[in-house]
Amino acid sequence: MLKTKIAVQVVGSGVLADDxxxxxxxxxxRWKIPQGQSVVLKFGAFRQHVKVVPVPRYDGLRINQRLARLMGIAEGAALRLQYRAAMATLALGPLIGVLVSRDYPQQPDRPFGSITLFCKELVEACAAQGAYVYFFTPGGIGTDADSVDGWVYHNGWTRVTMPLPDVVNNRLTSRKLENLPSVRQFISMAKSRHQTYMFNEKFLDKHDVFDALGRDPSLSKYLPESHLLLGFATLKTMCARYPVVFLKPVRGSLGKGIIRINRLDGQQFQATYSTAAGSRRQVYPNLTKLFASLSGKVKSVRYQLQQGLQLIEIQKRPVDFRALVQKNATGKWGITSIVARTAGSNHFVSNLARGGTLSKVKDALAKCSLPPSGRGDAFIRLQKAALEIAKGIEAHIPAHFGELGIDLALDKNGKVWLLEVNSKPSKNDNTPLTENKVRPSVRNMIQYARYLSGFER
Known part of the structure; x- marks a missing residue:
């Protein structure tokens, strides 16, 4: 069978003409590629007319140094190759661009800071699958509509000018960066001019997620009651209905800014604030005083008010679950991993950034407060909920997502609830607890990029 992943050899310009x-x-x-006639060589947004010279008893591709430089391809790269007869195009790829928040050129060994190891893992996984990856920041986006300045790894990290890719994985970690005019213009232009696929193209807003999913009867069963905090009346109604409610910043992440409100004896209420150092508690004589204390926050931050749940616990610490759901090599949603997260001491949120710890789901279920009768199919029900919610996000929110971090919970009766959906899941928070060098989550991302760009074989 003819290989579709081939080695690219770079030769001197004196050996081979530019065209x-x-x-x-x-x-x-095999592919009936015409000899002596011009075909289009394609690599991401790069296109050039070339003539193909056959080489007997050879199963690779040779290009000259100038062409390699224009394409951003390093010597020894192994890439997928396809001939698309209808367009007389010889396509190499897929070319994947990963849009990251920042780089550190003064640190050539760690140009992406704490995510450098993840980037290197992605490079290795791409090499194994015949894909080519580079990394770029909003600062690498210029006025050229066909290229960006980014980083590639070839015996070390190097800055190069690269063609716009076939697929962009948006790993920006701040809404401010994502909403820069240069970034929005780049995304729009790449999609319209080059048919670049852009996945995880935007952050998710908690209110938008709950509002969209709540209109779907098959998904509303997973949703705790949830409303935008529009004023005192909303808070009063929810606190009358539930003994515990949560205030969550609509655009928050990593457990930052969450406030738990408990109804105490009489008219008193306790607010518990999530901070990096632990939980801070304050008791108020009535709900009016509590709301007054929040007035400054409410003016500057939109909050989602959510029904409090009685979550399962391990040693009186709440437990929830992070499911990483990804599109696969056939474009379908699949469960890559589910891990349990147990809140740290003096914390009521389970995020790793707030002292939470990871464990395997079966281990957490064995230790938790859930009755044995509710444990048997709990893992299957968590998987089912995660898949249904991912499909619901795709159906009801107008954006392209390739992976989602879906936070789920089990209450003390074993019912599955949705806590939130993250479109930029951390590569630490969802890591399967294995020693594999290249994680399944990384392999899946590349396989989906291959599917999108037509290099699935």
Whole structure:
């Protein structure tokens, strides 16, 4: 069977003209690539007319140094190759661009700070699958509509100018960066001019998620009652209905800014604030005083008011679950991993950034406060809920997502609830507890990029 992943050899310009490439003779025969006629060589947004020179008993591709430099391809790269006869196009790829928040050129060994290891893992996984990846920041986006300045790894990290990719994975970690005019213009132009696929193209807003899913009867069963905090009346109604409610910043992440409100004896209420150092508690004589204390926050931050749940616990610490749901090699949603997260001491949120710890789901279920009768199919029900919610996000929110971090909970009766959905899941918070060098989550991302760009074989 003819290989679709081939080695690219870079030769001197004196050996091969700029408008010619050499390809194993078998490929020309099998794919009926015309000899002596011009075809289009494509790599991401890069296109150039070339003539294909057959080479007997050779199964690779040779290009000259100037062409390699224009394409951003390093010597020894192994890439997928396809001939698309209808367009007379010889396509190499997929070319994947990962849009990250910042780089540190003064640290050539760690140009992406704490996520450098993840980036290197992605490079290795791409090499194994015949894909090519580079990393770029909003600062690398210029006025050229066909290229960006980014980083590639080839015996070390190097800055290069690269063609716009076939697929962009948006890993920006701040809404401020994502909403920069240059970034919005880049995304729009890449999609319209080059048909670049952009996945995880935007952050999710908690209110938008609950509002969209709440209109779907098959998904509303997973949703705790939830409303935008529009004023005192909303808070009063919810606190009368439930002994515990949560205030969550609509655009918050990592457990920051969450406030738990408990109804105490009489008219008293206790507010518990999530901070990096632990939980801070304050008792108020009545709900009016509590709301007055929040007035400054409410003016500057939109809050989602959510029904409090009686979550399962391990040693009196609440437990929830992070499901990583990804599109796979056939474009379908699948569960990559589910891990349990137990809140740290003096915390009521389970995020790792707030002292939470990871464990395997079966271990957490074995230790938790859930009755044995509710544990048996709990894992299956968590998987089912995560898949249904991912499909619901895709159906009801107008954006393209390739992976979602879905936070779920089990209450003390074993019912599954949705806590929130994250469109930029941390590569620490959802890591399966294994020692694999390349994580399944990374492999899946590349397989989905191959599917989108037509290089699935």
């Amino acid at each position: 010619a490439i050499m390809l194993g003779e078998t490929y020309l025969k």
